[in-house]
Amino acid sequence: MAKTIIPIGPFHPLQEEPEYFSLTVEGETVVDVDVELGYNHRGIEKLSESKTYDQVPFVVERICGICSTSHPYAYVKAVEDISGCTIPERAEYIRTIIAEGERIHSHLLWLGLAGHFLGYNTVYMWVWKLREEILDVMEILSGNRNNYAMFKPGGVRRDIREEDIPFVIKKIDSIVKTLDMLKKAILDDPVLHARLKGIGILKREDAIDYSALGPTSRASGVAKDVRKDAPYGAYDKVEWKMIVTEKGDVFDKVVVRVLEVFESISIMKSCLLSLPKGPIDANLADIVPGEGIGVHEAPRGETFHYVRSDGSNRPTRHKVRAPTFMNLPTCKSTVIGAAIADAAIILASIDPCYCCTERLAVCRIDGKRMMNGGELIRLSVEKTEKLKKEMGRR
């Protein structure tokens, strides 16, 4: 049968960020998929080298509008790794509260978009309505609905006021009830079962081979979570459980995210209730020369930051690796063999965040882009062909 190449992009159909998928299809079945990155180079790493250690959190906060706490969290952990300081307990709790609030709103955002994408606009509207409540909570806690500006190396910038806590807890409790209804409505729906079960299966071995992260790996039965594996913040001080499902299809990824929202709510609530008293800032002295790494479990998986210091006011090297960078290649294992109609939701099921990932363009000295994987393979094939001809094998 004749093959057809269907390009999706540069704009991904679900999330309006520059991305190029080229799907090779035979009839209705996808036989090959290629991802092209590098449409959007923002120079964040270089920019952060020109900022002081205290200013960098504001830069990395703007890598992504959704993960606006994950990147600063990983960054401040990297800087604290260099200086080896201990953070006041209250600051650790406040960081945890903000990080979990972000996870709730990020998962809800994805759930709404997935619903919208499948033609369930009611899910989209209801979930985003719930998300508004969380954004209001974040506004009360941090002063803004997004880009919380809470993190600084050594602590947090802003304290949570005691008089706000009862109102915030009341607001969180009000979400749980509606969310519970929504969870049951989504997980009981026969159409969604038929639509999402058994498609885009990421097998356990594949998840390990591709080093999938976050909910993508946990849906495939790989119990991997930085919050449990290397506890930081207040994650080892409050009760919560890691959500792991076995099948690895799109439905399981929905389940993992929905159930994680409930875990996040319980973490947030117990942190707010047991918020210890004390200072919120360790008042970090000069950053000594050295290098440090920081990892944080972002809503999409592990965010990794590397910072190198030469003892001056500014980092000499800052490297960011976002979770989508690891999760995106799993589409090779999930999309191939699926129907073309399922391709977009499968690609979206890893909750791709390109603005996190898209910071890198491989350049030659003369400024031309280097070849992508497909071209390299083509060259390699051509060379084999040439050799074959020379050796007279054809």
Place this chain on the structure above:
Amino acid sequence: MKLPKIRELIEAIKALFTGPYTSKFPGKPHVPHKNFRGQPKYDSSKCVGCLACEEICPAGAISHRDEVTLPVPRRIMIHYTDTCIFCGSCEAYCIANNEGIKLSQDWELSFFDRKKESYETIEKELVLCEICGKVIGCKDHLIWIAERIGELAFSNPTLYQTRLKRFGLVDENLISAARDKSRADRFKILCAPCRRAMTKESEPDSEMV
């Protein structure tokens, strides 16, 4: 057609009675929570013009312009509302008890003309060096330093004269009288390099001997 499930139906009916969740924004003004971080605003009576906010601002939204040719030299502090990211660093690092610049509740910042309306300014009086005419600092900043270091300020004529002038304890007549009597250069308001040069190199006045 399948009957909708009861719990969704209940939610739908509830939604029917509670009305739309969204607010009627342009018609009904939005009042943010009191914790909201809005546009930073200078308080010209509290700000001392030290430029700490300009130094710390991660977005480069604060700058200044020194107008030294005016009869009363002025420093104009400029806050660009279009560049500002509302992080609150300026307030956190403000030396005037975090009150010189404060985040407000103001969030409606749209404007038509970027050249004219995208910034807000305040003016602070500058003190210039009597010899070279370079900027020493804002008057309020020198007073702030003098008050902060207490009696140590009396080792520095620039500081204590700026402070005492405010109380009317030192006026121009007194200074000019002192100038005729002793080493006049000791009583000048000078920038740091000029004071160093004066102390190290200049000869004592002839009348003193």
